Amino acid sequence: xxxxxxxxxxxxxxxxxxxxxxxxxxxxxxxxxxxxxxxxxxxxxxxxxxxxxxxxxxxxxxxxxxxxxxxxxxxxxxxxxxxxxxxxxxxxxxxxxxxxxxxxxxxxxxxxxxxxxxxxxxxxxxxxxxxxxxxxxxxxxxxxxxxxxxxxxxxxxxxxxxxxxxxxxxxxxxxxxxxxxxxxxxxxxxxxxxxxxxxxxxxxxxxxxxxxxxxxxxxxxxxxxxxxxxxxxxxxxxxxxxxxxxxxxxxxxxxxxxxxxxxxxxxxxxxxxxxxxxxxxxxxxxxxxxxxxxxxxxxx
Amino acid sequence: xxxxxxxxxxxxxxxxxxxxxxxxxxxxxxxxxxxxxxxxxxxxxxxxxxxxxxxxxxxxxxxxxxxxxxxxxxxxxxxxxxxxxxxxxxxxxxxxxxxxxxxxxxxxxxxxxxxxxxxxxxxxxxxxxxxxxxxxxxxxxxxxxxxxxxxxxxxxxxxxxxxxxxxxxxxxxxxxxxxxxxxxxxxxxxxxxxxxxxxxxxxxxxxxxxxxxxxxxxxxxxxxxxxxxxxxxxxxxxxxxxxxxxxxxxxxxxxxxxxxxxxxxxxxxxxxxxxxxxxxxxxxxxxxxxxxxxxxxxxx
Numbered sequence: 001x002x003x004x005x006x007x008x009x010x011x012x013x014x015x016x017x018x019x020x021x022x023x024x025x026x027x028x029x030x031x032x033x034x035x036x037x038x039x040x041x042x043x044x045x046x047x048x049x050x051x052x053x054x055x056x057x058x059x060x061x062x063x064x065x066x067x068x069x070x071x072x073x074x075x076x077x078x079x080x081x082x083x084x085x086x087x088x089x090x091x092x093x094x095x096x097x098x099x100x101x102x103x104x105x106x107x108x109x110x111x112x113x114x115x116x117x118x119x120x121x122x123x124x125x126x127x128x129x130x131x132x133x134x135x136x137x138x139x140x141x142x143x144x145x146x147x148x149x150x151x152x153x154x155x156x157x158x159x160x161x162x163x164x165x166x167x168x169x170x171x172x173x174x175x176x177x178x179x180x181x182x183x184x185x186x187x188x189x190x191x192x193x194x195x196x197x198x199x200x201x202x203x204x205x206x207x208x209x210x211x212x213x214x215x216x217x218x219x220x221x222x223x224x225x226x227x228x229x230x231x232x233x234x235x236x237x238x239x240x241x242x243x244x245x246x247x248x249x250x251x252x253x254x255x256x257x258x259x260x261x262x263x264x265x266x267x268x269x270x271x272x273x274x275x276x277x278x279x280x281x282x283x284x285x286x287x288x289x290x291x292x293x294x295x296x297x298x299x300x
Numbered sequence: 301x302x303x304x305x306x307x308x309x310x311x312x313x314x315x316x317x318x319x320x321x322x323x324x325x326x327x328x329x330x331x332x333x334x335x336x337x338x339x340x341x342x343x344x345x346x347x348x349x350x351x352x353x354x355x356x357x358x359x360x361x362x363x364x365x366x367x368x369x370x371x372x373x374x375x376x377x378x379x380x381x382x383x384x385x386x387x388x389x390x391x392x393x394x395x396x397x398x399x400x401x402x403x404x405x406x407x408x409x410x411x412x413x414x415x416x417x418x419x420x421x422x423x424x425x426x427x428x429x430x431x432x433x434x435x436x437x438x439x440x441x442x443x444x445x446x447x448x449x450x451x452x453x454x455x456x457x458x459x460x461x462x463x464x465x466x467x468x469x470x471x472x473x474x475x476x477x478x479x480x481x482x483x484x485x486x487x488x489x490x491x492x493x494x495x496x497x498x499x500x501x502x503x504x505x506x507x508x509x510x511x512x513x514x515x516x517x518x519x520x521x522x523x524x525x526x527x528x529x530x531x532x533x534x535x536x537x538x539x540x541x542x543x544x545x546x547x548x549x550x551x552x553x554x555x556x557x558x559x560x561x562x563x564x565x566x567x568x569x570x571x572x573x574x575x576x577x578x579x580x581x582x583x584x585x586x587x588x589x590x591x592x593x594x595x596x597x598x599x600x
Binding site: 132145177178186219220222226243249255256258260261 | 479515
């Protein structure tokens with residue numbers, strides 16, 4: 001992809017997906033779903049307080065009575081029912097409505113009724129900023145607080161799978177650190193060297209990994225040149241692995257608020273993509289997130 | 301300040317400062333010094349391999365033979381001599397030349413011959429980005445790897461002192477975290493609550509502290525409103541305290557490379573400001589860093 005706008009085209013080329021909203025009584029989410037329905041991207045299933053959902057939908061002239069509507073007495077039940085629909089292949093994408101993320105994910109990762117199937121969930125965000133020549137996927141900027149080495153391997157694998165679904169064959173993964181050399185006092189640099197070696201040894205495949213790289217070396221070939229770094233990933237990264245949540249959240253917010261980026265984000269690793277839009281997301285970002293989810297449905 | 305361009309005007313209103321360059325045989329640094337000399341901001345003292353320094357200066361048509369030139373046999377000696385000049389009040393600003401930062405700072409913090417005087421050194425960067433209505437100071441994005449609570453207090457105090465020197469009376473300090481609520485699993489949020497309380501109790505003064513705030517809540521009043529945050533610091537921060545080096549370096553690089561910001565940076569806390577410019581800094585950034593150092597000389 002040269003630009004994130006291609007994401008919408010790609011998603012429109014896929015079969016229409018069934019998107020289930022847990023606790024659908026959320027105006028912000030209804031707006032996002034309305035955009036996606038208008039684009040013919042998805043067919044929605046509303047699970048929650050249906051009376052309230054219909055009223056909110058009416059306020060934005062979104063007629064939802066033609067779609068599947070499942071009334072539930074509380075948000076917990078809406079989470080259980082929505083995730084049950086995914087588990088039984090009656091829906092393809094899960095979207096968070098007016099329910100705290102933690103409550104929804106607790107059900108999603110439950111051993112018995114959940115949809116994680118023993119796999120590790122992580123957050124990916126695909127962004128476009130003016131200062132970079134192509135979209136860039138950042139991970140994990142929102143879910144895992146302080147991933148250890150083994151979890152970082154899984155975060156990379158999850159991100160690479162998303163990129164494969166988008167048509168990338170061998171995405172370039174930059175391991176972001178505050179310095180370009182291994183430093184025993186900075187764990188991210190130690191992990192970077194190990195991850196790079198595992199990739200060289202073929203233990204993480206389907207991508208090209210390099211680190212440690214500071215953010216500028218990953219996205220600016222001029223910066224990489226100044227530092228004397230010669231590697232295909234430097235200045236041309238497709239995926240940025242961040243050290244932890246503290247740093248990832250800053251990167252995500254910097255992309256969207258300081259650099260006025262456009263971003264699509266989902267939680268990946270489960271049986272289906274999970275969409276969490278936030279109140280402060282732009283309409284464009286919300287639509288792109290659903291488009292990324294459509295492209296990420298496994299088995300398309 | 302409304303814009304970082306005022307920094308240059310402010311520094312021009314100060315007496316001309318004596319800037320000593322340790323290991324002056326560095327083209328990148330000579331260019332920065334040349335700009336500052338042309339602006340009449342500083343009077344330079346070159347310490348290092350003088351033959352090489354003169355040759356490099358000639359290559360950019362910078363005639364340095366009119367200034368004080370101290371020839372040294374190696375970079376270690378140049379560090380000792382430069383820092384000795386600061387200690388004995390024969391220079392006001394220290395600038396790093398072709399010597400690794402660690403080597404220079406090791407001498408600077410030495411108990412006997414150093415210039416830290418038992419104080420704690422930290423990095424501050426004053427930046428301007430198009431998406432924010434005023435300059436913003438970020439700290440510590442380059443020096444301290446994983447500051448504990450007590451060090452964070454000192455990092456704030458150092459940053460507040462820099463802002464006071466720039467004319468700010470009560471700068472607004474946002475404690476940046478990945479979430480807006482205290483979470484025992486995320487140390488930065490625990491620190492944020494404690495720092496906010498210390499400020500309320502008058503134990504950290506001369507500033508207004510608030511946190512935890514995610515980056516967007518600190519710099520966007522719209523984001524803060526969406527999250528229901530009501531505090532003067534939210535959306536209007538002057539200083540951003542980052543959790544650690546992993547996150548700070550990403551913020552610093554995001555400001556400069558993703559958001560095409562203009563940045564002035566110094567190390568503060570010692571007897572004098574220390575300027576470290578990097579090869580990849582723009583000419584503008586290098587000049588602004590020297591201007592910030594001039595404004596930060598204590599006792600002006």
